[in-house]
Each structure stands twice: as structure tokens, then as C-alpha cells.
Amino acid sequence: xxxxxxxxxxxxxxxxxxxxxxxxxxxxxxxxxxxxxxxxxxxxxxxxxxxxxxxxxxxxxxxxxxxxxxxxxxxxxxxxxxxxxxxxxxxxxxxxxxxxxxxxxxxxxxxxxxxxxxxxxxxxxxxxxxxxxxxxxxxxxxxxxxxxxxxxxxxxxxxx
Amino acid sequence: xxxxxxxxxxxxxxxxxxxxxxxxxxxxxxxxxxxxxxxxxxxxxxxxxxxxxxxxxxxxxxxxxxxxxxxxxxxxxxxxxxxxxxxxxxxxxxxxxxxxxxxxxxxxxxxxxxxxxxxxxxxxxxxxxxxxxxxxxxxxxxxxxxxxxxxxxxxxxxxx
Amino acid sequence: xxxxxxxxxxxxxxxxxxxxxxxxxxxxxxxxxxxxxxxxxxxxxxxxxxxxxxxxxxxxxxxxxxxxxxxxxxxxxxxxxxxxxxxxxxxxxxxxxxxxxxxxxxxxxxxxxxxxxxxxxxxxxxxxxxxxxxxxxxxxxxxxxxxxxxxxxxxxxxxx
Amino acid sequence: xxxxxxxxxxxxxxxxxxxxxxxxxxxxxxxxxxxxxxxxxxxxxxxxxxxxxxxxxxxxxxxxxxxxxxxxxxxxxxxxxxxxxxxxxxxxxxxxxxxxxxxxxxxxxxxxxxxxxxxxxxxxxxxxxxxxxxxxxxxxxxxxxxxxxxxxxxxxxxxx
Amino acid sequence: xxxxxxxxxxxxxxxxxxxxxxxxxxxxxxxxxxxxxxxxxxxxxxxxxxxxxxxxxxxxxxxxxxxxxxxxxxxxxxxxxxxxxxxxxxxxxxxxxxxxxxxxxxxxxxxxxxxxxxxxxxxxxxxxxxxxxxxxxxxxxxxxxxxxxxxxxxxxxxxx
Amino acid sequence: xxxxxxxxxxxxxxxxxxxxxxxxxxxxxxxxxxxxxxxxxxxxxxxxxxxxxxxxxxxxxxxxxxxxxxxxxxxxxxxxxxxxxxxxxxxxxxxxxxxxxxxxxxxxxxxxxxxxxxxxxxxxxxxxxxxxxxxxxxxxxxxxxxxxxxxxxxxxxxxx
Numbered sequence: 001x002x003x004x005x006x007x008x009x010x011x012x013x014x015x016x017x018x019x020x021x022x023x024x025x026x027x028x029x030x031x032x033x034x035x036x037x038x039x040x041x042x043x044x045x046x047x048x049x050x051x052x053x054x055x056x057x058x059x060x061x062x063x064x065x066x067x068x069x070x071x072x073x074x075x076x077x078x079x080x081x082x083x084x085x086x087x088x089x090x091x092x093x094x095x096x097x098x099x100x101x102x103x104x105x106x107x108x109x110x111x112x113x114x115x116x117x118x119x120x121x122x123x124x125x126x127x128x129x130x131x132x133x134x135x136x137x138x139x140x141x142x143x144x145x146x147x148x149x150x151x152x153x154x155x156x157x158x159x160x
Numbered sequence: 161x162x163x164x165x166x167x168x169x170x171x172x173x174x175x176x177x178x179x180x181x182x183x184x185x186x187x188x189x190x191x192x193x194x195x196x197x198x199x200x201x202x203x204x205x206x207x208x209x210x211x212x213x214x215x216x217x218x219x220x221x222x223x224x225x226x227x228x229x230x231x232x233x234x235x236x237x238x239x240x241x242x243x244x245x246x247x248x249x250x251x252x253x254x255x256x257x258x259x260x261x262x263x264x265x266x267x268x269x270x271x272x273x274x275x276x277x278x279x280x281x282x283x284x285x286x287x288x289x290x291x292x293x294x295x296x297x298x299x300x301x302x303x304x305x306x307x308x309x310x311x312x313x314x315x316x317x318x319x320x
Numbered sequence: 321x322x323x324x325x326x327x328x329x330x331x332x333x334x335x336x337x338x339x340x341x342x343x344x345x346x347x348x349x350x351x352x353x354x355x356x357x358x359x360x361x362x363x364x365x366x367x368x369x370x371x372x373x374x375x376x377x378x379x380x381x382x383x384x385x386x387x388x389x390x391x392x393x394x395x396x397x398x399x400x401x402x403x404x405x406x407x408x409x410x411x412x413x414x415x416x417x418x419x420x421x422x423x424x425x426x427x428x429x430x431x432x433x434x435x436x437x438x439x440x441x442x443x444x445x446x447x448x449x450x451x452x453x454x455x456x457x458x459x460x461x462x463x464x465x466x467x468x469x470x471x472x473x474x475x476x477x478x479x480x
Numbered sequence: 481x482x483x484x485x486x487x488x489x490x491x492x493x494x495x496x497x498x499x500x501x502x503x504x505x506x507x508x509x510x511x512x513x514x515x516x517x518x519x520x521x522x523x524x525x526x527x528x529x530x531x532x533x534x535x536x537x538x539x540x541x542x543x544x545x546x547x548x549x550x551x552x553x554x555x556x557x558x559x560x561x562x563x564x565x566x567x568x569x570x571x572x573x574x575x576x577x578x579x580x581x582x583x584x585x586x587x588x589x590x591x592x593x594x595x596x597x598x599x600x601x602x603x604x605x606x607x608x609x610x611x612x613x614x615x616x617x618x619x620x621x622x623x624x625x626x627x628x629x630x631x632x633x634x635x636x637x638x639x640x
Numbered sequence: 641x642x643x644x645x646x647x648x649x650x651x652x653x654x655x656x657x658x659x660x661x662x663x664x665x666x667x668x669x670x671x672x673x674x675x676x677x678x679x680x681x682x683x684x685x686x687x688x689x690x691x692x693x694x695x696x697x698x699x700x701x702x703x704x705x706x707x708x709x710x711x712x713x714x715x716x717x718x719x720x721x722x723x724x725x726x727x728x729x730x731x732x733x734x735x736x737x738x739x740x741x742x743x744x745x746x747x748x749x750x751x752x753x754x755x756x757x758x759x760x761x762x763x764x765x766x767x768x769x770x771x772x773x774x775x776x777x778x779x780x781x782x783x784x785x786x787x788x789x790x791x792x793x794x795x796x797x798x799x800x
Numbered sequence: 801x802x803x804x805x806x807x808x809x810x811x812x813x814x815x816x817x818x819x820x821x822x823x824x825x826x827x828x829x830x831x832x833x834x835x836x837x838x839x840x841x842x843x844x845x846x847x848x849x850x851x852x853x854x855x856x857x858x859x860x861x862x863x864x865x866x867x868x869x870x871x872x873x874x875x876x877x878x879x880x881x882x883x884x885x886x887x888x889x890x891x892x893x894x895x896x897x898x899x900x901x902x903x904x905x906x907x908x909x910x911x912x913x914x915x916x917x918x919x920x921x922x923x924x925x926x927x928x929x930x931x932x933x934x935x936x937x938x939x940x941x942x943x944x945x946x947x948x949x950x951x952x953x954x955x956x957x958x959x960x
Contacts, residue, residue, distance in 0.1 A: 001165050001278065005321045005442065020293070022251050022270040024309050025318055025516075028960040035957045036505075036582055036892050038838055050294025051273050055301040057309060061957065070300055079294035080271060091342050092836050096422050097896065100580060102256050102516055105267040107425040110342040111400060113371050118321065118440045118449060120278045122165065122292050129278060129290035130449035132442050133340070134370025134399035140390055141375040149344050149377060150800070157835045157861065158345055159800065160790070160828040161325050161438065180453070182411050182430040184469050185478055185676075188640040195637045196572050196665075196742055198518055210454025211433050215461040217469060221637065230460055239454035240431060252516050257576065260740060262416050262676055265427040280438045282325065282452050289438060289450035310960070317515045317541065319960065320508040320950070345836075348800040355797045356732050356825075356902055358678055381797065412676050416737065420900060422836055470640070477675045477701065479640065480630070480668040481805050481918065485641050485762065500933070502891050502910040504949050505958055530934025531913050535941040537949060550940055559934035560911060571662050576742050582896050585907040587745040590662040591720060593691050598641065598760045598769060600918045602805065602932050609918060609930035610769035612762050613660070614690025614719035620710055621695040629664050629697060638665055645801050645922065731822050736902050747905040750822040751880060753851050758801065758920045758929060770929035772922050773820070774850025774879035780870055781855040789824050789857060798825055 002121045003129070006075045007114070008083070009068045015091050015112045016072075017084040017098060018131065020105040024049055024057050026082055030104075031059040033097045038089040044069040050079025050125065062087065078119055078126040080105075109133045162281045163289070166235045167274070168243070169228045175251050175272045176232075177244040177258060178291065180265040184209055184217050186242055190264075191219040193257045198249040204229040210239025210285065222247065238279055238286040240265075269293045322441045323449070326395045327434070328403070329388045335411050335432045336392075337404040337418060338451065340425040344369055344377050346402055350424075351379040353417045358409040364389040370399025370445065382407065398439055398446040400425075429453045482601045483609070486555045487594070488563070489548045495571050495592045496552075497564040497578060498611065500585040504529055504537050506562055510584075511539040513577045518569040524549040530559025530605065542567065558599055558606040560585075589613045642761045643769070646715045647754070648723070649708045655731050655752045656712075657724040657738060658771065660745040664689055664697050666722055670744075671699040673737045678729040684709040690719025690765065702727065718759055718766040720745075749773045802921045803929070806875045807914070808883070809868045815891050816872075816915060817884040817898060818931065819907040824849055824857050826882055826903040831859040833897045838889040844869040850879025850925065862887065878919055878926040880905075909933045 010016050027047050034043050044066030047057045056073040060066030065085040072083045086094070091110035099107060109115065113134030119126050141149070153159040170176050187207050194203050204226030207217045216233040220226030225245040232243045246254070251270035259267060269275065273294030279286050301309070313319040330336050347367050354363050364386030367377045376393040380386030385405040392403045406414070411430035419427060429435065433454030439446050461469070473479040490496050507527050514523050524546030527537045536553040540546030545565040552563045566574070571590035579587060589595065593614030599606050621629070633639040650656050667687050674683050684706030687697045696713040700706030705725040712723045726734070731750035739747060749755060753774030759766050781789070793799040810816050827847050834843050844866030847857045856873040860866030865885040872883045886894070891910035899907060909915065913934030920927050941949070953959040 001163065003163075003321065003323075005440075020267075020269055020291075022255070022293075025252070025313055027309075028313060028319055031960055032958065038893060039889060048297045050271075050296075053301075053305065053308075054295050054298045055305050056297045056299070057301055057305075059960070073297065074300070077296040079273065079292065079296060080269060089839060092345065092422050093838060095342070095425070096420060096900075097582075099259070099419070100256060100896075102252050102577075103270075105255070105270050107340075109340055109400060110423075110425050111370075113399065114444060116440075116442055116444055116447070118447060120165075120276075120290055120292060122276055124274060124276055125292045125294060125296040127276070127278060127290040127292040130440055130447040131340075132399065132440060132445045132447035133342075134445060135374050136370075136397040136399060136445040137368045137376045137393065138374045139376070140394070141373075141377055145373065145375050145377075148373075149347075153345055153348060158832065159348055160831055160859070161323065163323075180427075180429055180451075182415070182453075185412065185473055187469075188473060188479055191640055192638065198573060199569060208457045210431075210456075213461075213465065213468075214455050214458045215465050216457045216459070217461055217465075219640070233457065234460070237456040239433065239452065239456060240429060249519060253518060256580075257742075259419070260416060260576075262412050262737075263430075265415070265430050280325075280436075280450055280452060282436055284434060284436055285452045285454060285456040287436070287438060287450040287452040318512065320511055320539070351800055352798065358733060359729060379800070409679060413678060416740075417902075420736075422897075478672065480671055480699070481803065483641065483643075483803075485760075500907075500909055500931075502895070502933075505892065505953055507949075508953060508959055528937045530911075530936075533941075533945065533948075534935050534938045535945050536937045536939070537941055537945075553937065554940070557936040559913065559932065559936060560909060572665070572742050575662070575745070576740060579739070579899070580896060582892050583910075585895070585910050587660075589660055589720060590743075590745050591690075593719065594764060596760075596762055596764055596767070598767060600805075600916075600930055600932060602916055604914060604916055605932045605934060605936040607916070607918060607930040607932040610760055610767040611660075612719065612760060612765045612767040613662075614765060615694050616690075616717040616719060616765040617688045617696045617713065618694045619696070620714070621693075621697055625693065625695050625697075628693075629667075633665055633668060639668055643801065643803075645920075732825065732902050735822070735905070736900060739899070747820075749820055749880060750903075750905050751850075753879065754924060756920075756922055756924055756927070758927060770920055770927040771820075772879065772920060772925045772927040773822075774925060775854050776850075776877040776879060776925040777848045777856045777873065778854045779856070780874070781853075781857055785853065785855050785857075788853075789827075793825055793828060799828055 004119045004121050006117045008072045011068050014085045014087050017110045019082050019107040021082050021103045023103045026103040027057045027059045029101050037094045037097050041089040042087040045084040046070045046073035047082040078128050164279045164281050166277045168232045171228050174245045174247050177270045179242050179267040181242050181263045183263045186263040187217045187219045189261050197254045197257050201249040202247040205244040206230045206233035207242040238288050324439045324441050326437045328392045331388050334405045334407050337430045339402050339427040341402050341423045343423045346423040347377045347379045349421050357414045357417050361409040362407040365404040366390045366393035367402040398448050484599045484601050486597045488552045491548050494565045494567050497590045499562050499587040501562050501583045503583045506583040507537045507539045509581050517574045517577050521569040522567040525564040526550045526553035527562040558608050644759045644761050646757045648712045651708050654725045654727050657750045659722050659747040661722050661743045663743045666743040667697045667699045669741050677734045677737050681729040682727040685724040686710045686713035687722040718768050804919045804921050806917045808872045811868050814885045814887050815912045817910045819882050820905040821882050821903045823903045827857045827859045829901050837894045837897050841889040842887040845884040846870045846873035847882040878928050
């Protein structure tokens with residue numbers, strides 16, 4: 001068994017959701033969940049079928065995002081994993097719906113940060129072990145940092 | 161710390177669900193969730209208690225599946241992990257109910273594929289890092305592949 | 321890429337929940353979820369912001385637990401991860417609410433056991449690969465072990 | 481405004497789920513939810529579209545149940561209500577999935593009992609006010625009644 | 641068909657949750673949900689079985705609340721309805737878990753207010769049409785009212 | 801007890817969600833849920849506080865919708881009920897999140913149709929019994945009707 005590190009493509013302005021699922025039905029169900037949750041959402045998604053034809057299964061309504069999600073699936077090459085790239089929407093808008101998709105096992109990360117994926121490579125295939133999602137912390141917030149985040153969440157209207 | 165790879169037993173015709181949980185109540189709650197979701201389901205499940213007596217805790221209504229789930233728990237030997245083997249039902253039937261079980265932290269995979277589990281072994285114990293679930297993709301679906309999966313999901317009645 | 325093992329602080333009598341999320345809103349939403357789920361809960365939580373200021377973002381209503389959660393975040397130093405330490409409540413009380421928090425991707429573990437976290441360290445940052453949650457099993461429960469757990473779950477009132 | 485009472489058809493051996501929803505997409509989503517939750521489920525469902533063509537929209541995989549659900553929709557004639565009739569499955573198997581269908585507002589009842597529905601009839605249309613689901617209680621369980629239900633839930637395997 | 645109004649008993653300091661369910665398993669599942677969500681919760685609950693023996697089925701861990709819930713079930717006498725009375729906990733702590741109980745159809749109200757229930761009485765039985773939960777509004781909040789509620793939610797720690 | 805029928809205001813292009821909840825925290829939680837689910841959503845919401853000051857509690861980010869929701873609350877005058885009016889979004893986008901709001905008991909309807917609400921008026925206050933949501937059906941869909949709805953759901957991208 002060998003450890004492999006892969007960097008994912010996240011087009012400018014897009015967010016990534018990376019997960020593990022269990023069936024080709026995933027691609028159509030995630031398509032419908034995304035379209036049904038945010039009007040005007042743009043996305044591409046790709047799923048690594050891991051038996052039978054073993055094809056990367058692809059859906060989306062935006063060519064650039066769909067192509068990038070396909071590229072990510074090819075780089076990952078890990079059975080039953082999926083990735084979604086989205087624009088005009090944020091992970092917070094869709095994440096509960098994605099988690100409750102009946103084929104989804106787990107979500108590794110949801111982010112606009114640079115992402116490195118750590119995988120195990122065996123003779124059989126590949127599996128995701130974890131992700132490096134953005135940078136490590138440089139310190140602990142002080143009072144001014146608390147005030148800033150309290151304010152920005154209200155400025156964006158996320159919190160009352 | 162050492163990395164270990166373990167292959168799991170999946171009896172012919174069965175599916176596996178592998179997860180992390182936090183309490184011995186898991187075994188009775190998962191039992192009730194499985195029985196309550198699919199009439200006629202056959203299953204075995206095993207959970208690695210990780211304090212006190214540190215016993216593999218076992219439930220099920222099918223001896224072969226229960227024995228295989230116990231064998232998997234012994235191979236994994238990772239605290240607070242569980243595995244379910246099921247027949248007469250598929251992961252899609254039960255996965256949301258399993259994910260909403262109040263002791264379940266996460267589901268690593270749900271599959272009928274051969275599964276290799278990557279674990280960390282320390283002096284203290286063991287933890288699952290990830291899974292190789294089936295094979296890596298061999299290509300990207302073309303139009304005929306899209307047509308095939310669209311049709312098969314409808315032939316099985318899963319999608320309209 | 322290098323593998324790193326980190327031990328987490330769990331104060332006497334506390335439980336830990338360790339997860340992956342995607343946004344600084346996590347800290348306020350988890351605060352509200354915890355306060356809204358168990359009256360009298362005591363907790364501290366910390367989240368590793370992974371872009372911009374890259375600060376550990378902290379909330380809580382108990383200074384010792386908040387300080388310990390901050391210490392855990394510093395030890396982990398893995399972008400978009402969070403940890404919660406709680407008293408006067410158990411993970412089973414809050415875990416479904418935490419899993420349904422709209423920013424939460426996944427929960428790695430929920431436990432009062434000693435926890436070792438396996439991380440990947442790259443030039444970019446760090447990511448959690450998995451956890452060793454308590455000890456490995458020492459055997460399989462026999463009839464007396466089954467009877468004991470059946471009884472104790474009913475003695476504590478968890479099951480009828 | 482006038483109050484109207486309507487009796488619903490429940491074929492021998494079937495169960496009824498009666499609810500309120502908000503969009504014609506309901507019929508396809510409920511179809512997929514039912515097929516995806518219990519292998520071998522037989523069902524019919526009907527939804528009262530309440531604008532545009534105002535047609536009863538129908539799906540199912542069993543002609544008798546589909547016809548009976550259509551008959552129920554015609555008797556109810558209440559905008560945005562739906563009813564499902566199912567065999568080879570019980571409401572407990574599918575109810576959480578139905579409640580989490582993104583178009584479903586609420587479920588009035590889930591039962592194999594005779595059902596009378598109380599509706600309001602106005603010039604505009606009709607709305608469900610409530611249901612009489614089976615019979616009124618004849619007393620309070622004594623110790624033998626408690627023992628009986630405790631035992632029967634375990635005899636059927638529903639509870640441990 | 642006749643309309644009936646019934647006042648429910650809510651002991652001093654208790655809250656009521658009133659709902660519709662579909663099976664005697666409800667009483668044990670709600671018991672376990674309540675115990676599993678808030679440590680130290682005190683409650684009583686009663687469910688109107690509506691076929692077979694047609695008994696009020698009762699659970700709880702507090703005699704006064706259990707007796708009051710039984711009295712409420714007798715007053716309601718409506719098939720497949722349940723009521724929970726709770727202390728040391730508030731509806732907000734348990735409501736999502738109650739709604740996700742696999743037998744629960746819907747929750748009519750959750751309140752510490754005086755409650756009047758409007759029922760339909762037919763020859764067959766009774767059904768809940770709705771509830772009067774407390775008093776009607778006396779006006780619309782002005783700026784000082786907004787400020788008061790904003791402050792009190794933060795004073796109680798519910799919101800940040 | 802008297803039955804009352806009330807028509808609700810739904811501004812041109814808006815959708816209505818009508819529900820029952822249990823606490824003034826509802827207004828802030830629904831605000832955050834709506835903002836967090838659809839970027840650019842416009843809405844107003846109003847909740848009938850039913851004890852203490854008994855004020856209609858109001859939130860929103862669009863003056864016209866907020867004023868209309870307030871008007872609806874005044875017309876309803878039913879304790880612990882709420883209504884949401886939304887634009888730039890549809891009920892399907894937000895309904896699961898609203899149903900999982902920890903204070904929400906039930907949703908009566910979600911619609912752009914004309915809505916009549918049937919209420920009970922007692923000396924104590926008022927309660928919603930049901931809704932007439934749009935028109936009654938005029939017939940059952942034939943093959944051409946089935947084909948139309950199948951096509952339109954795919955034309956809008958809602959279904960694959």
C-alpha cells in the first residue's frame with residue numbers, strides 16, 4: 001500500500017464538495033438535489049463507479065464545472081467517491097441536502113480553499129484517507145478577531 | 161504508528177456498511193433501525209467497544225451474516241467502529257436511517273464491492289483511515305454510457 | 321507528505337466530538353445547537369479557520385472546556401476541523417443536531433476515551449486522516465456479556 | 481364554508497399515508513422514495529394538482545393500489561393533498577423518507593385503520609382539517625396490557 | 641359529525657407536545673428518544689391505540705406527568721394521537737428528535753400555554769382538527785419589542 | 801367555539817409557507833435558515849407570540865414581503881403560528897430546512913395559490929384547523945397529461 005497526494009481543481013469562484021457514496025444513482029440524485037435547492041445554481045459533478053464498467057459518471061449544468069469535476073474524479077480515481085463543483089451557490093446552501101441524499105455515506109470537505117487529498121493506493125484500487133483543506137491556523141482569535149467575525153456574519157446577513 | 165491494510169468479508173449477495181459510532185447502545189439501535197426499515201431484511205452487525213470490557217458487541221437476525229460481521233470487527237479491531245452486513249435489502253434502503261442513528265458519527269462506505277480498510281495501529285489501539293471500495297475508474301462515460309445508466313436506473317424502477 | 325499523531329485533551333468527565341466543517345459560521349451555529357439541545361450543558365468549542373486570518377475561532381460557556389478545545393485545535397492545526405468538549409451532556413444528546421448543522425461535513429468521533437488523531441502534514445497544511453478512539457477489542461461478547469449490556473442499557477433508562 | 485366528511489378506500493392488507501405537499505414534482509419524488517426504501521414494495525399514489533390543469537396526478541407500480549389512491553384523491557378533492565397506498569411494506573419503513581421529501585409539508589396520518597377525513601368546502605376549493613384514524617380508546621392499559629405490548633414488539637423483532 | 645373542544649392538563653412548569661403517530665411502537669420509541677436527548681429529563685407520555693384492544697398506552701419516568709398525559713389521552717380519545725408532558729427540558733431540546741421518530745406523522749403543537757384542542761367526533765371515533773395554543777396577538781412589535789426579544793434570546797444564551 | 805375563514809395575502813410572484821411553531825426564537829432561526837439556504841432570497845416572516853406581550857414578531861429582508869407577512873399574522877391571530885412570504889426562491893428550496901428548524905412543529909402548506917385558512921375561534925384564542933390551497937381537481941391525468949408533467953419537470957431541470 002502506498003500513500004498518494006492529489007491536488008484538486010477548483011475553478012475561480014467555485015466551491016468543492018467531496019464525498020463517498022455507493023451507487024450510480026448518486027449522480028442523478030445529486031443533480032436533482034442541487035437543482036432543487038438553489039435556483040440558478042451552476043454545477044458539475046462526477047462519481048467514480050467502482051464495479052462493472054468502472055466509468056466516471058458525470059452530470060451538471062455548466063460545462064466548465066462539469067469538465068473540472070471530471071478531471072478531479074480522474075485524479076482521485078477512488079471507487080465510490082464523488083465531487084461537486086458549484087457556482088452561484090455555497091456549500092452551506094446545499095450541504096444538508098447532500099448529506100441526506102440516500103446514497104451518500106459521508107462528506108470529506110466543503111470548501112473554496114486549495115485542497116490536497118491523501119489517498120491509499122493498493123493493487124485493488126484507491127481510497128481517500130483525508131484532505132488538507134486550506135492552511136493551518138496561525139493563532140487564536142483575540143477580542144478584536146471575535147468582534148470581526150461576529151460583525152461579518154451579520155453584515156452578510158447570515159446571523160441576526 | 162504503523163499503517164495496516166485489512167480485507168473485509170462480504171458474503172455472496174450481501175452488502176456492507178462500515179461506520180464509526182460512540183456507545184454500546186449502537187448495537188441495539190442499529191438492530192431496531194434495520195428491522196424497522198425493510199420488512200424481511202437479513203443482517204448481522206458488530207461494534208468494537210473501546211473501553212471497559214472492550215468486547216465486540218454483536219446483534220443480528222441471520223447467523224451467517226452475524227458471524228461474518230463479527231469476523232470483520234475482529235479484523236478491524238478499531239475502537240468504536242461498527243460494520244453491518246445485509247441481505248434482502250440494499251444500503252440505499254437503510255443508509256439515511258443509519259446516518260440519523262443518534263450514536264452514529266459517520267459512515268465510511270456502503271458497498272457490495274471487495275473492501276480494503278486502511279488503519280492506523282498505535283500502542284493505544286487502532287483507527288480506520290479510509291477504505292478502498294472496489295476498483296478505480298477505467299475511463300469517463302461517453303454518450304452510450306450515459307444512455308445505459310439512464311436506462312438501467314429506470315429499468316430497476318429507481319428513477320422515473 | 322508526512323504522517324503525524326496527536327493526542328487530544330479531554331478533561332476529566334468531559335466528552336469530545338471531533339469534526340470537519342466549512343465556514344466560520346460553524347462556531348456560532350454549533351454554540352446555538354448545543355445550548356438549544358441540553359439545558360445546563362457546559363461546553364467549549366474551537367474551529368480552525370483555514371483562509372484569510374487563519375485564526376482558531378472559539379466559543380463556549382465554560383472556561384476550562386473552552387481552553388481545552390482551543391488547545392486541541394492548536395494541536396490539530398488542520399484547516400476546517402472543529403472540536404467540541406462537553407459536560408452535563410453526552411454525545412448521544414447532541415450528535416444528530418451537530419450532524420445536521422448546515423456547515424458540518426462529517427464527525428470523526430464522539431467519545432470520552434483517550435483519542436489519538438492521525439494527520440497528514442504537507443507544505444500547504446494539515447488534514448485529519450483518522451482517529452484511534454480508545455482501545456482495541458479483547459474478545460467477543462458471550463451470553464453473559466450480552467446479558468450485561470442488555471441490562472445496563474435498561475438500568476440507565478436508555479432502552480425499554 | 482361547509483364541513484364535509486369523506487371515507488377513504490384502503491384495500492385489504494394495505495396501509496395509507498395521507499399528506500399535504502406543494503408541487504407536481506411530488507408524484508415522481510414520492511415514487512422514487514418508495515421504490516428506494518423497500519425492495520419489492522407495491523404502491524399507488526395520487527396528488528391533487530391545485531392550479532393550471534388541476535388534474536389528479538398519479539404514479540405507482542400496482543394497478544389496484546394506484547386505482548384506489550386515485551379514487552381517494554377524487555373523494556378528497558383538496559388542493560395539494562396526496563395519498564399513498566402501500567403493500568409489502570409498512571408506514572414505519574417509509575415515513576421518515578416521506579417526511580423528508582422536499583415537497584412534503586406534513587403527513588396527516590399513516591394507518592391501516594378505517595379513515596374518515598374532515599374537510600372544509602369553500603367556493604374556492606377544499607382543505608383537509610383532520611382525520612378520524614380508527615377507533616377511540618376503551619380504557620388505559622394495565623400491567624397485563626403493558627406486558628402484552630412489550631412482548632409483541634419483541635416477538636415481531638421491532639424492539640430488542 | 642360533531643365538533644368538540646377539549647382543554648388539556650399541563651402541570652405547573654411542564655411543557656406539552658401533541659402529535660399524531662401510527663403504531664404502538666411509538667410509546668417505546670418516544671421514551672427512548674426523550675431519555676436519549678436530555679439527561680435528567682422528566683416526562684410522561686400517552687398514545688391512543690386505535691385498533692385491537694384500543695387502550696391508552698403509557699410510558700414515562702415521572703408519575704405526575706405520566707398520570708397527566710394519560711388524562712389528556714382520555715380527554716382527547718382520538719385514534720393514533722399522542723401527548724408528551726416534560727419537565728427539566730423544553731420542546732426545543734427534543735422536537736427535532738420527536739419529528740424524526742419513524743412512527744410520528746406530525747406534531748400539532750409544543751407549548752407551555754393553555755391548550756384547547758378542537759376535535760371531530762363521528763360514529764367511528766375522533767380526530768384532532770387543530771389547537772388553540774395560548775392567546776391571540778395584541779399588536780405588532782415596535783422597535784422596543786424587537787430590542788427586547790433580541791436581548792432576551794441572548795440573555796438566555798440561545799442566540800449569539 | 802366558532803369557525804372562521806381568512807384569506808391570506810400573497811404578493812404577485814411570491815410563495816407562502818404557513819406553519820406552527822413554539823417559541824419567539826422561531827423568528828431569528830427561520831431568518832437564518834432562509835438566508836443560509838438560497839443566496840439572494842427575498843422574504844418576510846411573522847410569528848404570533850401567544851403569551852407575555854403577545855406581539856406579532858417580525859423579521860425579513862424585503863419590506864413589501866415583511867409587511868404582507870405581518871398582515872397575514874394579524875388576519876390569522878392564532879397563537880404560535882407563523883407565515884413566510886418568499887421571492888427569488890421556491891418552497892422546494894427551503895422546505896426541508898424549515899421543517900428541521902428546532903422550534904417548528906408542522907407546516908400547513910407551501911404554495912403560490914390563493915389560500916383560505918379555516919380557524920377555530922374560542923374565548924381563549926384562535927387555532928388553525930386547515931387550509932384550502934388553490935382549486936379542487938377537475939379530473940384525472942390521462943396519458944397526455946402524464947407526458948406533459950414528465951416533460952415539464954425535465955424542461956425546468958428539476959428531474960433527469
